[in-house]
Amino acid sequence: MRQRATAIAIFWAVLVAVLAFRAPAFFEFANLRDIAVVNAPALLVAIGMTLVILAGEIDVSVGSQFAVASVVAGTLAKAGVPLPLTALLTALAGACFGALNGALVSWLGVPSIVATLAAMAFCRELLRWVTQGAWVEGLPADFQWMGLSQPHGELAILLLAATIFAAFAWTLRHSQAGRAVYAVGSSRESARLAGLPVGGITLAVFILMGVLTALAGVLDSVRFSQVQSSAGAGLELKAISAVVIGGAAITGGRGTLWGTLLGASVLAVIAPALTFLGINAFWEKAIQGAIILGAIVLDRLSARRSGSGDKHAG
Amino acid sequence: MLLEAQGIAKNYGGVRALKGVSFDLRAGEVHALVGENGAGKSTLIKVLTGAVEPDAGSIFLGGERILNNSPHHSRSLGLAAVYQQPAIFPHLTVAENIALVNETGGLARKVNWAARVETARELLKAIGADIDPEREAGTLSMPEQQLVEIAKALGANVRVLILDEPTASLTELETERLFTIVARLRSQGAGIIYISHRLEELARIADRITVLRDGESITTRQATETTPQQLVSLMAGRELATLLPKVTVPLGDVVLSVQGLSSVSAGVHGVDLEVRAGEILGIAGLVGAGRTQLAETLFGITPADAGKIRVKGSEVVVRNPEDAIAAGIAYVPEDRRRHGIVGDLPVRANTTLAILPQLSSRALLDQESERELATEWVTRLGIKTDGIDAPASSLSGGNQQKVAISRWLATEPKVLILDEPTQGIDVGAKAECHRIMCDMAAKGLAIVMISSELNEILGMCDRVAVMRNGHIVATVARAEATAESLLALALGHTS
Amino acid sequence: MLVENRAGRERALLLVVALELVIFAFTGPNFLSAANGFEIVRLGVELGLLALALTPIIITGGIDLSVGSMMGLCAVVFGFLWRDLHFPLPLAALAALATGTAGGALNAALITRFSGAPLIVTLGTYSLFRGIAEGLTRGVDNFSQFPPGFLYFGQGYLGGIVPVQALVFVAFVVLYWLLLHRSVFGRAFRAIGFSAATNGDARWSGIPVNRRLALAYTLSGFTSAVASLIYVAHLGQARSDAATGYELLAITAVVLGGASISGGRGSIWGTLLGLGAIVMLQNGLRVSALPVELAGILTSAILVGTIAVGHLRRRPKEAPDTASPDTESEEDQMKNSQLAVLSSVIIAGALIVAGSNWWLVQSVRPVTPATTVAAAPAFKRHTLAVMPKAKGDPYFVSCRLGAEAAAKELGQDLIWDGPADLDPARQNEVVEAWITRGVDTIAVAVVNAPGISSVLRKARAKGIKVLTWDADALPDARDYFVNQATPQGIGETLADEANRILGGEGDFAIITGALTAANQNEWIQFIKARIAAKYPKLHLITIRPSDDDRNRAFSEAQTLMKVYPKMRLIMAISAPAVPGAAEAVKQSGRQDVKVTGLSLPNMCKPYVMAGIAESVVLWNTLDLGYLVVNASRQAADGTLKPGVTEIDGGRLGKIGIEGTQVVLGKPLIFTKANIDKYNF
DSSP states (O other), X not given: XXXXXXXXXXXXXXXXXXXXXXXXXXXXXXXXXXXXXHHHHHHHHHHHHHHHXXXXXXXXXXXXXXXXXXXXXXXXXXXXXXXXXXXXXXXHHHHHHHHHHHHHHHTSOOOHHHHHHHHHHHHHHHHHHHHTTOOBOOOOGGGGGGGSOHHHHHHHHHHHHHHHHHHHHHHHHHBHHHHHHHHHHHOHHHHHHTTOOHHHHHHHHHHHHHHHHHHHHHHHHTTSSSBOTTTTXXXXXXXXXXXXXXXXXXXXXXXXXXXHHHHHHHHHHHHHHHHHHXXXXXXXXXXXXXXXXXXXXXXXXXXXXXXXXXXXXX | OOEEEEEEEEEETTEEEEEEEEEEEOTTOEEEEEOOTTSSHHHHHHHHHTSSOOSEEEEEETTEEOOSOOHHHHHHTTEEEEOSSOOOOTTSBHHHHHHHHHOOSOSSSBOOHHHHHHHHHHHHHHTTOOOOTTSBGGGSOHHHHHHHHHHHHHHSOOSEEEEESTTTTOOHHHHXXXXXXXXXXXXXXXXXXXXXXXXXHHHHHOSEEEEEETTEEEEEEEGGGOOHHHHHHHHHTSOOOOSSOOOOOOOOSEEEEEEEEEETTTTEEEEEEEEETTOEXXXXXXXXXXXXXXXXXXXXXXXXXXXEEEETTEEEOOSSHHHHHHTTEEEEOSOIIIIIOOTTSBHHHHHHGGGGGGGEETTEEOHHHHHHHHHHHHHHHTOOOSOTTSBGGGSOHHHHHHHHHHHHHTTOOSEEEEESTTTXXXXXXXXXXXXXXXXXXXXTOEEEEEOSOHHHHXXXXXXXXXXXXXXXXXXXXXXXXXXXXXXXXXXXXXX | OHHHHHHHHHHHHHHHHHHHHHHHHHHSTTTTSHHHHHHHHHHHHHHHXXXXXXXXXXXXXXXXXXXXXXXXXXXXXXXXXXXXSOOOHHHHHHHHHHHHHHHHHHHHHHHHTSOOOHHHHHHHHHHHHHHHHHHHTTTTOOEEOOOHHHHHHHHOEETTTEEHHHHHHHHHHHHHXXXXXXXXXXXXXXXXXXHHHTTOOGGGGTOOHHHHHHHHHHHHHHHHHHHHHHHHHHHTEEOTTTTTTHHHHHHHHHHHTTOOTTSSOOOHHHHHHHHHHHHHHHHHHHHTTOOTHHHHHHHHHHHHHHHHHHHHHHGGGGSSOTTSOOHHHHHHHHHHHHHHHHHHHHHHHHHHHHHHHHHHHHHHTTHHHHHHHHSSSOOOOOEEEEEOSOTTOHHHXXXXXXXXXXXXXHTOEEEEOOOSSSOHHHHHHHHHHHHHHTOSEEEEOOSOHHHHHHHHHHHHHTTOEEEEESBOOOGGGOSEEEESSOHHHHHHHHHHHHHHHHTTOEEEEXXXXXXXXXXXXXXXXXXXXXXHHHOXXXXXXXXXXXXTOHHHHHHHHHHHHHHOTTEEEEEEOSTTHXXXXXXXHHHHTXXXXXXXXXXXXXXXXXXXXXTSEEEEEEOOHHXXXXXXXXXXXXXXXXXXXXXXXXXXXXXXXXEEEETTEEEOOSOEEEOTTTGGGOOO
């Protein structure tokens, strides 16, 4: 974990050095703020993904969930539901969605990658069938920026995301519930024998994932005055990448939200940094892939250097 | 009466694991539970702790019936269990492992980290385990994990402590410490249910002994009134030949010779040893002394970074298990369920797994030869199975171990390394494993046996190498070895 | 037990496949013909090869997400070497195979040498391979005009009926079957997977784990490369976005076929059944003209259903004494409930299909008589099939409204179907399904001209009238092209608009859809050409992708404004990108930056009215859809035939014909003045 933080720090140092030399405008407050606002929803999803991965599961349906949540939020707002209630109802819808995934995983024992793969296709197709690709248009004027002015709306989004992040970071580290998530991810059987409600925790993690994704959908929608029904494509891979770059073990039990924040920050700056540096957008995907692979290689190298294998017994 | 179970019955599918077993435990008593594998011991304790729901029967604690039992519920009532397989959280610290089980108060509360570490430190100290509470539990060795499990169980406000084969992977010294703790708990009025295959221990520690056979309670006796031989025949339902056949065969040439073998990452330092054809070399030592690591280095799991290995005089380079197999070195690992067998594959596939290349022409598997070979080994080793197509996991522990051994004998090795070959298997199977080892030695195989059970080492081995801290500190001939001298060497108390 | 367990799942899947056959035999005309059978095989080949490649990997407890991206990379390498470096075709093909093998080896090395989790490693290479493919082609380039001898491998028939690539597939099936079920490697894969599932390690069993894993992943790379060559031959074009999203479908097929994602279990026979169930479902729905979205919905339901049942069955096993010999009888006992739940899942699935079919029939009936009464000239009732480039695209959604209006008016049966996203391979599938079904006309908005032309020629040979619209196929592959606004017209209009807004001078940037989107790239070429020719003082500073995502377009526009302060115009040429870019300009408060582009009026109305989006260019999509159906009807009736110079365009009046083009006029330009008049 510490090596990972160092590696990301080095990445940032190099990036900062290059940008400071080639495109100092990158560091203007307005730019950093814009990047933060744009990526705040993705961060919320990555927070949820961290929980899910810590608990030893995975959720590849978040992109579809995000789209459903956005459309639900837009439809409610269009129907004249006040914004706080819209957010609440959307979160509720997200919770239901998450509960469905969670129930498949914890009660029916479907491996989470399969269950959420199915959920992803199911929801995407259903949404496509129902909306036929149409956007939700004609939202009330006070929907955008939650009825605040733009600067206040942006601030509100950032504060909300920061609050949620801080709350989850604290809970994961310092509350028994947070530790229980780690415990379940570390060993389900041990957690069961320790009397932890394993099924309940797995279910809860998926529900939180659903709620966070729904909130992300709302936070994303309020930045605009229309809702795109095909939103969130590829969001699942972005969130998983952020968590993995942040140093979490894909098998569960290891990782922190701070790592995820670092991972998400790396992914968030690639595209704008490329534009600022005048590098062609064609290489963006390759760079993303290379960063993930770099993280794997780095992990292994640092493990070798410290010589701490995982062999035991004697 | 502290704990009482009445008429417990449990079926798994069509198999009746428990057929109405009744069992009781008094306060201040150690009640041992013995029986062959599959007799229903583990199921019974899982029913008691609520990890398994019984089909019939009731449990009373302090006279009150336990309803809606679950691991969580039983724990809150003061029932603590140490299972055979350590139930640890590998990614979490030792302190947290202990706290997650023992702390009460539900999920919605703040964690007091300092208190966690302090509590863990005290508990570990109480059982004399030198383990840093802030270490990640996954980096601990198997026996160290077992110690953490015991500390965990003690941490709860224990009224009933259940120990399922706690000494299986412990060394003599650690076993002694455990007995002290058990005695102390008993004097404090707790009840202890103690499951063990090491029948000699029971006379020292148990007050009463209950024998289970085929899901039924056969008898309950005072420990002072029984002998291990009686217990064995009660468990098996028949008289058995004496344990540990001690056959001496003429020794041949040196087969395995190791000089200055080191693997820094595994913690093996400058090991020299020699094994002759027909010889059984025992490796004794405390847990963590590097015995398994030495075996894994010889087998190429953790390749050596210095030293020489010679097999029948010619030097071999072992970088991975394939090299070892090619050189005629075979290794039956300690963790049978994880590494020893592949439970979901049929017996025949398990037998032939290490010799697949020999059974194939142009990469295609010769299924007929495979079946012949597997049938032959099942007969030779007396493996009890529903046939060579039955999955290995459906066999009893002892027969699984025989399958694991058959796989390595099938490679026609020159050196066979056995790591805790009889750990956790019942007496009958144990005797058969020993018989197989003797037969193989008689046929000129060089055998290295790692064991934590000094009786087994003293009974089976021609010479004993004692390890400490990754070094071999002494090699003793059987005639000169006693349990005390080996223990002293392992501890470093040289006289 | 192994055999037992597998057989259970396979029986269930066989039942699913049988049910599909029965249902589609009723709902889909000609579904049960031999020709359609072979078409299903042809459509399944690329996906099937990937599923084969994934089977051993999933059996070892691993996963390979990079197979689809690998196809893209190999296709590009192949095309690049052949066209740009003038390699002979066989050599280029060999090099593509080598690329695939090397990519697989890279996965293998990262997994075995660097102990990377397969999911993460291949997630990384999933981006990396596709990224390199995009980088090599600059996102834009694609390679076509392969010689017919090569295309034969993807488009030809042996003996007039057996698709050539089916032979390749059969060869690979045999190869993988031998590998998995008869060779020492297959045994090793299983040992590795079962050990991993119990937290063990097959190295202790004497299995050379790393070498075996390396084989599985390297072979997967090689097989993906073979699939990519077939894909290129099938579509006649090598593009960097080949086979996007195939990896998930292939994984679904393998898992549906009974492979356990945690390792150990799985068989080639099961994979084939799973593949068959998926491909047949897609084809059957198309042939039956049922909503294809059902395919995804049903597949996921069946997938979750079968697996949930499998796990319900296995669950009690965790509890007992590990030593107790209880597995056999438990198996028996659970089998009944397994079958019960399975059957109910399948029946539920069947009910959805049947129900929606019934619903569709019901919903069509009351409408049609009403319209036939209303429309005085009752034309002979034809089945007119119309395909958009992508169904979900708002632009085509509004075309559909026009098309449906026309069908109602003329009393025609309209089938509107197409790929969900821009996917040339899927377009071919849909046309094949329509040929099987036996429609009267086919009208296609072509994504990939060389790729679709051979199947369109086949349709013509069967007597089906073929039209193209929105974008043309090769001229000999269709009867008429409904030409409202050609790519050239669009590109030039956009360039003219840019010139007008910038007042003849200044910097502008383009935000496109996906970097690989063919139609956008075509427009960009014409925009560039027009500017070079007529507006030398306009300067295109950069092109950024939006992936047809409004939010992505938003942040790209934000960044562009900061990086290029002198930029005065953002031209967004994907429907969602215009509102995205306009919103960014609006939020920045910059009065000096304007937005123009190609989008739908409703989406852009607020921004046009606010003066941020100066103008939006589009052809009138309602009219376009309307005209396509009108022209189709007349082609079916034979009134649209060579020599005719104008046709009846219904409410559009008389429409002129030039050669084989039905011309609807120039693109519309929406501005503040006229945008309120349009509602789509």
